[in-house]
Amino acid sequence: MTNPTAAMLVIGDEILSGRTRDSNMHHLATVLTQHGVTLAEARMISDDHASIVRHVAELSEAFDHVFTSGGIGPTHDDITAEAVAQAMGAACGIRDDARAILQAHYDKSGQELNEARLRMARIPDGAALIDNPISAAPGFTLGNVHVMAGVPTIFEAMLKGLLPTLTGGAPMVSASLRVERGEGDIAGPLGDLAEANPDVSLGSYPFTQNGIHGSNVVARSQDGAAVDRVMTALGALFPEAR
Amino acid sequence: MTNPTAAMLVIGDEILSGRTRDSNMHHLATVLTQHGVTLAEARMISDDHASIVRHVAELSEAFDHVFTSGGIGPTHDDITAEAVAQAMGAACGIRDDARAILQAHYDKSGQELNEARLRMARIPDGAALIDNPISAAPGFTLGNVHVMAGVPTIFEAMLKGLLPTLTGGAPMVSASLRVERGEGDIAGPLGDLAEANPDVSLGSYPFTQNGIHGSNVVARSQDGAAVDRVMTALGALFPEAR
Numbered sequence: 165m166t167n168p169t170a171a172m173l174v175i176g177d178e179i180l181s182g183r184t185r186d187s188n189m190h191h192l193a194t195v196l197t198q199h200g201v202t203l204a205e206a207r208m209i210s211d212d213h214a215s216i217v218r219h220v221a222e223l224s225e226a227f228d229h230v231f232t233s234g235g236i237g238p239t240h241d242d243i244t245a246e247a248v249a250q251a252m253g254a255a256c257g258i259r260d261d262a263r264a265i266l267q268a269h270y271d272k273s274g275q276e277l278n279e280a281r282l283r284m285a286r287i288p289d290g291a292a293l294i295d296n297p298i299s300a301a302p303g304f305t306l307g308n309v310h311v312m313a314g315v316p317t318i319f320e321a322m323l324k325g326l327l328p329t330l331t332g333g334a335p336m337v338s339a340s341l342r343v344e345r346g347e348g349d350i351a352g353p354l355g356d357l358a359e360a361n362p363d364v365s366l367g368s369y370p371f372t373q374n375g376i377h378g379s380n381v382v383a384r385s386q387d388g389a390a391v392d393r394v395m396t397a398l399g400a401l402f403p404e405a406r
Numbered sequence: 407m408t409n410p411t412a413a414m415l416v417i418g419d420e421i422l423s424g425r426t427r428d429s430n431m432h433h434l435a436t437v438l439t440q441h442g443v444t445l446a447e448a449r450m451i452s453d454d455h456a457s458i459v460r461h462v463a464e465l466s467e468a469f470d471h472v473f474t475s476g477g478i479g480p481t482h483d484d485i486t487a488e489a490v491a492q493a494m495g496a497a498c499g500i501r502d503d504a505r506a507i508l509q510a511h512y513d514k515s516g517q518e519l520n521e522a523r524l525r526m527a528r529i530p531d532g533a534a535l536i537d538n539p540i541s542a543a544p545g546f547t548l549g550n551v552h553v554m555a556g557v558p559t560i561f562e563a564m565l566k567g568l569l570p571t572l573t574g575g576a577p578m579v580s581a582s583l584r585v586e587r588g589e590g591d592i593a594g595p596l597g598d599l600a601e602a603n604p605d606v607s608l609g610s611y612p613f614t615q616n617g618i619h620g621s622n623v624v625a626r627s628q629d630g631a632a633v634d635r636v637m638t639a640l641g642a643l644f645p646e647a648r
Binding site: 177178179180181182183184185186189190193194195196197202203204205206207208209210211237238239240241275278279280281283284315336338346347348349350351352354355358359365366367368369370382384 | 419420421422423424425426427428431432435436437438439444445446447448449450451452453479480481482483517520521522523525526557578580588589590591592593594596597600601607608609610611612624626
């Protein structure tokens with residue numbers, strides 16, 4: 165049984181210039197892993213129409229799901245909706261259902277639904293709206309592409325509503341062992357163990373703490389019994405570890 | 407005058423599973439911006455040979471520089487060197503210069519240069535070594551691809567040595583204005599200003615602080631005078647801002 169695959173597309177000049185440190189990719193990775201969806205790739209690109217179109221088309225073709233963040237606000241550099249629509253061959257304009265959501269929101273707060281804010285009602289034909297419980301302006305799902313906001317609190321809230329509607333697979337089971345020996349010391353037996361257990365992904369991550377060079381060994385699989393088996397073998401290989 | 411372009415390739419299952427939060431991309435973005443190199447794209451992919459080969463080949467063709475992080479340690483899942491070599495059409499094996507660096511390092515610390523550690527001397531033919539002042543095992547530059555470690559302290563140290571050898575362009579000049587009004591309120595005049603100043607990249611980033619919904623407006627250009635001109639205009643548009 166293979167889990168559904170996904171890619172993430174982080175859209176925004178501010179990420180690539182170093183002005184802003186993206187946190188949405190890490191959040192998505194964590195949440196998808198729990199949900200049994202394999203995040204296979206992430207890309208970070210600039211606010212450029214042709215570039216968004218090309219990457220959305222590529223990723224939408226290659227993976228079961230594509231999640232995007234960024235570029236759906238009211239300003240001139242918010243161009244994601246049109247680009248995603250073009251990539252997926254859909255028309256895009258102000259949609260009545262999205263306009264009604266914005267109108268209600270701004271009526272309540274006594275603000276004007278001006279021309280700029282109305283840009284947030286641009287939704288491709290055929291797309292399903294994604295609820296935004298924080299600031300009303302919706303995201304959308306078009307085909308297998310899920311378009312969400314870049315502001316982390318809004319991205320996370322949108323994802324929380326969206327995720328239960330997506331079919332997940334078996335969540336990954338993982339376990340780790342902290343070995344107070346450098347990777348170079350444990351790499352031999354670790355490689356043999358990995359080869360003997362192709363159903364378990366075995367990774368090793370070096371750390372330095374209080375002057376000790378050690379390795380965190382992580383076993384991951386959809387098969388919990390296989391992870392247990394590998395952890396028992398690891399315990400026998402490195403009896404001093406905990 | 408156009409600055410050199412770059413892409414980053416972050417290699418590692420642990421990033422895509424959410425176990426580890428990448429910090430190298432943000433560091434690279436910041437440092438390249440200062441050096442006058444435009445980071446145009448970043449990709450995060452898993453420890454998969456075919457996938458590394460394909461992405462390195464694509465990015466190496468499309469950009470002036472490619473920077474990779476991850477997968478050059480001693481363990482079985484460290485497969486970046488062979489994959490980069492294959493992507494660039496080079497042979498890859500244990501190289502004497504890299505072996506001598508490792509031998510000297512482990513002799514000094516009284517550790518054995520075993521088979522696993524020797525894997526870190528696998529360097530493609532024709533590659534130039536990148537110095538690792540922290541743990542000796544070198545990175546390398548092959549063609550326009552710069553291969554570095556995933557551990558952030560080592561990645562940053564390698565980059566610090568590498569960067570002065572790369573020709574940069576004009577560093578980006580940026581300035582920002584904090585406007586205590588929502589994006590929807592300022593988007594109209596901001597869009598007009600952006601259109602009138604195509605040589606300046608004008609971005610707007612919403613924030614919420616102490617109950618205030620505001621926008622940080624950022625102007626970026628290689629042309630410092632153009633940034634000054636736009637900031638003056640912004641001050642006139644939003645006189646209450648600071």
